Amino acid sequence: MTGTLTIAGLGPGNEALVTPEVSAALASATDILGYTPYVARVVPRPGLKLHPSDNREELRRATEALRLASEGHDVVVVSSGDPGVFAMASAVFEALEAAPQWRDLPIRVLPGITAMLAAAARIGAPLGHDFCAINLSDNLKPWATIEKRLRLAAEADFAIAIYNPRSASRPDGFARALEILKDAGCGGRLAIFARAISAPDEKIETVSLQDARPEMADMKTLVIVGNSATRRVGRWIYAPRQAR
Amino acid sequence: MTGTLTIAGLGPGNEALVTPEVSAALASATDILGYTPYVARVVPRPGLKLHPSDNREELRRATEALRLASEGHDVVVVSSGDPGVFAMASAVFEALEAAPQWRDLPIRVLPGITAMLAAAARIGAPLGHDFCAINLSDNLKPWATIEKRLRLAAEADFAIAIYNPRSASRPDGFARALEILKDAGCGGRLAIFARAISAPDEKIETVSLQDARPEMADMKTLVIVGNSATRRVGRWIYAPRQAR
Numbered sequence: 157m158t159g160t161l162t163i164a165g166l167g168p169g170n171e172a173l174v175t176p177e178v179s180a181a182l183a184s185a186t187d188i189l190g191y192t193p194y195v196a197r198v199v200p201r202p203g204l205k206l207h208p209s210d211n212r213e214e215l216r217r218a219t220e221a222l223r224l225a226s227e228g229h230d231v232v233v234v235s236s237g238d239p240g241v242f243a244m245a246s247a248v249f250e251a252l253e254a255a256p257q258w259r260d261l262p263i264r265v266l267p268g269i270t271a272m273l274a275a276a277a278r279i280g281a282p283l284g285h286d287f288c289a290i291n292l293s294d295n296l297k298p299w300a301t302i303e304k305r306l307r308l309a310a311e312a313d314f315a316i317a318i319y320n321p322r323s324a325s326r327p328d329g330f331a332r333a334l335e336i337l338k339d340a341g342c343g344g345r346l347a348i349f350a351r352a353i354s355a356p357d358e359k360i361e362t363v364s365l366q367d368a369r370p371e372m373a374d375m376k377t378l379v380i381v382g383n384s385a386t387r388r389v390g391r392w393i394y395a396p397r398q399a400r
Numbered sequence: 401m402t403g404t405l406t407i408a409g410l411g412p413g414n415e416a417l418v419t420p421e422v423s424a425a426l427a428s429a430t431d432i433l434g435y436t437p438y439v440a441r442v443v444p445r446p447g448l449k450l451h452p453s454d455n456r457e458e459l460r461r462a463t464e465a466l467r468l469a470s471e472g473h474d475v476v477v478v479s480s481g482d483p484g485v486f487a488m489a490s491a492v493f494e495a496l497e498a499a500p501q502w503r504d505l506p507i508r509v510l511p512g513i514t515a516m517l518a519a520a521a522r523i524g525a526p527l528g529h530d531f532c533a534i535n536l537s538d539n540l541k542p543w544a545t546i547e548k549r550l551r552l553a554a555e556a557d558f559a560i561a562i563y564n565p566r567s568a569s570r571p572d573g574f575a576r577a578l579e580i581l582k583d584a585g586c587g588g589r590l591a592i593f594a595r596a597i598s599a600p601d602e603k604i605e606t607v608s609l610q611d612a613r614p615e616m617a618d619m620k621t622l623v624i625v626g627n628s629a630t631r632r633v634g635r636w637i638y639a640p641r642q643a644r
Contacts (some may be wrong), residue, residue: 167419170421171420173421175411175416176416176420199424240526240566245525248525250640252634253633265520267513273482273512277484280493281489283533284485288556289531297642297643304556308552309551312532389497390503394493396490397540398540398541
């Protein structure tokens with residue numbers, strides 16, 4: 157008997173942001189796979205096997221999930237946020253491409269509240285006008301590609317959501333990104349540092365990009381750089397709908 | 401007594417995609433404001449007043465919501481998708497900027513599953529690598545700005561989510577957008593037309609951009625143009641994590 161594979165987004169952390177569709181998938185799963193801290197968000201119960209794994213293990217995890225589903229398990233691969241935004245869904249389809257024997261497995265992708273939407277809502281509406289999302293990790297793409305995209309995003313006057321700005325293994329990229337954006341004339345834009353949004357240790361601060369310091373970001377931080385019109389009203393930050 | 405103002409995202413249409421946080425806000429509201437088809441998604445009950453209004457009424461609706469909250473009502477302004485992405489949150493902060501007397505009202509923005517995440521999940525993972533979101537409506541920005549952003553997005557090799565591609569009052573912009581993207585060398589990219597995602601009349605089709613016709617989009621359609629590496633695996637479309 158064939159099982160099923162569901163790739164589900166748990167949202168940014170707060171259980172009130174998990175969709176009913178995802179909760180139902182977790183409730184009927186036999187196996188949960190994912191990065192250890194995300195699997196830890198799933199409540200254990202009899203009949204449910206948890207398979208936590210390290211990050212940078214995405215492709216191996218995806219292949220294991222396909223194999224378990226092919227053996228009849230009802231497998232859920234969990235991501236934080238949305239599984240389709242810099243998360244597990246692409247890894248599963250990469251694994252599927254390498255394994256034609258599993259091409260007909262019943263697969264579903266269930267969306268979730270990705271970090272930039274949760275962070276934006278907390279501070280106002282900085283993504284209310286055209287925007288882009290850039291993953292600052294250069295594990296899987298050349299740094300030159302990231303630089304080029306930052307420059308073009310600044311020229312396009314997009315608000316810029318920066319995922320994975322900085323980690324212990326990549327301490328320097330974010331400092332270079334800030335320099336590139338300042339060079340591109342974005343020094344006067346607002347930069348929002350949103351850490352652990354919706355979790356108990358949530359912290360959010362906004363500064364002028366020219367005053368931003370690399371240490372303000374870590375691997376739990378999502379950074380949103382406003383567009384040239386993004387502004388404050390009271391304690392809120394928002395992008396006006398109008399543009400020149 | 402002061403009321404409250406909540407700006408909430410209802411997701412793309414299916415109730416299983418409404419977060420528990422939003423459901424709770426709807427359950428305790430006294431007044432719901434929004435574009436008529438979105439207000440129609442809220443179940444009526446005694447003690448709840450529904451205030452449907454036309455689109456293009458965003459600023460007037462936002463001001464009315466603030467006024468009702470200031471008079472002690474618990475007001476929820478509903479948007480489809482996420483309220484912070486081309487929706488009501490920016491309009492509320494614009495209205496707040498014009499009305500300093502309401503600056504201290506308790507306001508919350510509750511995120512939702514925006515159309516591009518729901519559409520992406522349905523077809524695979526076309527937003528699994530860097531991407532941008534562009535609102536094709538030129539009601540509030542010059543068409544030249546839209547053109548410039550499309551060209552820069554193509555040059556950056558972003559996947560491009562196009563919101564509001566085409567409507568009865570703007571029949572021609574999307575055809576021009578397709579020409580711009582073809583001129584920019586994107587003719588071979590995959591273009592996903594996702595209509596009424598998660599609703600009963602959902603329809604999704606994928607073609608090469610060079611084969612896309614303007615009539616494939618209407619005001620209920622979200623278009624995602626893949627990046628240069630976006631590809632098919634079986635019935636799925638995804639952006640690989642790796643880039644050159």
